[in-house]
Amino acid sequence: MNTDWIIATESKHTSGLYGKQNFVIVRGQGALLWDSEGNEYIDCSAGHGVANLGHAHPKVAAALAEQATRLITLFETFPNDQRALLMEKLTALTPGLERVFFCNSGTEANEAAIKFSRVSTGRTGIVAAMRGFHGRTLGALSATWNKKYREAFEPLVPDYQHVPFNNVEALDAALGENTAAVLLEAIQGEGGVYPADPAFLQAARQLCTERGAMLVIDEVQSGFGRTGKMFAYQHFGVVPDMVCVAKSLAGGVPIGAVLLGEEVKNLAPGLHGSTFGGNPLSMAAGVAALSAMQEEDLPRQAAEKGEYLMEKLHGISSPLVREVRGMGLMVGMELKQKVAPYLKALQERRIIALNAGLTTIRLLPPLVITYEQMDEVVSALQTVLNG
Numbered sequence: 001m002n003t004d005w006i007i008a009t010e011s012k013h014t015s016g017l018y019g020k021q022n023f024v025i026v027r028g029q030g031a032l033l034w035d036s037e038g039n040e041y042i043d044c045s046a047g048h049g050v051a052n053l054g055h056a057h058p059k060v061a062a063a064l065a066e067q068a069t070r071l072i073t074l075f076e077t078f079p080n081d082q083r084a085l086l087m088e089k090l091t092a093l094t095p096g097l098e099r100v101f102f103c104n105s106g107t108e109a110n111e112a113a114i115k116f117s118r119v120s121t122g123r124t125g126i127v128a129a130m131r132g133f134h135g136r137t138l139g140a141l142s143a144t145w146n147k148k149y150r151e152a153f154e155p156l157v158p159d160y161q162h163v164p165f166n167n168v169e170a171l172d173a174a175l176g177e178n179t180a181a182v183l184l185e186a187i188q189g190e191g192g193v194y195p196a197d198p199a200f201l202q203a204a205r206q207l208c209t210e211r212g213a214m215l216v217i218d219e220v221q222s223g224f225g226r227t228g229k230m231f232a233y234q235h236f237g238v239v240p241d242m243v244c245v246a247k248s249l250a251g252g253v254p255i256g257a258v259l260l261g262e263e264v265k266n267l268a269p270g271l272h273g274s275t276f277g278g279n280p281l282s283m284a285a286g287v288a289a290l291s292a293m294q295e296e297d298l299p300r301q302a303a304e305k306g307e308y309l310m311e312k313l314h315g316i317s318s319p320l321v322r323e324v325r326g327m328g329l330m331v332g333m334e335l336k337q338k339v340a341p342y343l344k345a346l347q348e349r350r351i352i353a354l355n356a357g358l359t360t361i362r363l364l365p366p367l368v369i370t371y372e373q374m375d376e377v378v379s380a381l382q383t384v385l386n387g
């Protein structure tokens with residue numbers, strides 16, 4: 001297929017919701033992507049944190065091919081071998097959370113957790129954080145902070161409040177008799193790559209327990225090894241009531257899930273559900289992906305490579321850099337100015353990176369990125385930030 005035709009056709013038929021690039025990606029492997037002209041890119045976006053295992057992982061591909069010839073769809077009322085396996089493997093990663101609800105995306109996982117908080121507590125209030133991002137459907141969007149995502153769709157769902165992230169006093173003041181849940185990221189992604197203070201998450205746990213609210217942690221971006229542990233909350237010594245996951249759980253195949261602690265109750269048949277949730281194809285991909293993550297010890301890779309990358313980034317001397325922060329391979333480099341031109345300059349050097357807000361460059365590479373590839377990224381950043 002002709003490159004110009006592909007770009008023109010997408011441009012003609014696009015909804016308008018995406019600012020499109022002017023090249024066509026056709027293939028990926030590990031941390032690399034290739035365009036239709038054969039150019040190679042180092043991918044530091046990983047589909048916004050989806051491709052933790054790298055692109056086109058052979059074990060995920062094989063599991064998909066095998067399952068596709070056996071059974072693709074099955075409603076969750078019918079038990080299935082792949083679903084049972086994934087339930088067992090997934091809940092083994094989250095001690096204290098033994099049950100799981102499957103859906104198809106991150107926003108759906110948060111949406112479900114919000115509904116489950118309401119039916120578990122008989123309350124309606126949700127306390128979320130400023131700069132937080134939880135998705136685009138109306139319930140999850142109501143918990144999302146940025147005006148850019150919210151304003152056009154108001155009025156949103158009532159009884160949501162936002163407190164400053166890492167401010168224990170404000171959280172304490174916000175948690176009232178009608179609070180069903182506190183919904184937080186353990187490290188904020190879209191909002192600028194800000195890790196939680198341990199004291200803040202620990203206070204959130206204690207306040208929720210004392211006042212009968214659910215603590216829901218959104219691990220959609222930070223999950224599955226990204227921060228150096230399987231889940232970011234596991235750095236903080238807390239056990240949430242619900243953990244929302246999605247992006248990298250099935251190696252790139254659409255999936256979402258909510259892991260449920262003992263306080264989550266009243267989930268009766270028919271109260272909530274999903275047509276595609278728990279389908280054998282995604283489940284088989286999830287089983288293969290989790291096995292590969294464990295075999296390749298992705299959390300350790302992210303911890304070691306993250307430390308290396310962070311040290312190199314701290315070593316970049318440029319008057320433009322305000323701060324480098326992050327956990328594992330979830331890294332933010334905040335500049336003193338807008339990052340858009342620098343992301344473009346990186347792309348001209350065939351490095352794909354993300355923004356987080358207007359002034360932070362965000363690096364979310366596949367956790368299988370090599371040290372040589374990280375060196376190339378750092379050297380390109382060094383050049384671009386001094387150009």
Ligand SMILES: *Cc1c(COP(=O)(O)O)cnc(C)c1O
Nearest residue numbers: 105106107133134135189220221
């Ligand atoms: C990406 C993201 C979501 C939304 O996930 P979708 O699959 O796009 O709906 C929710 N929460 C966080 C923290 C995310 O990074």
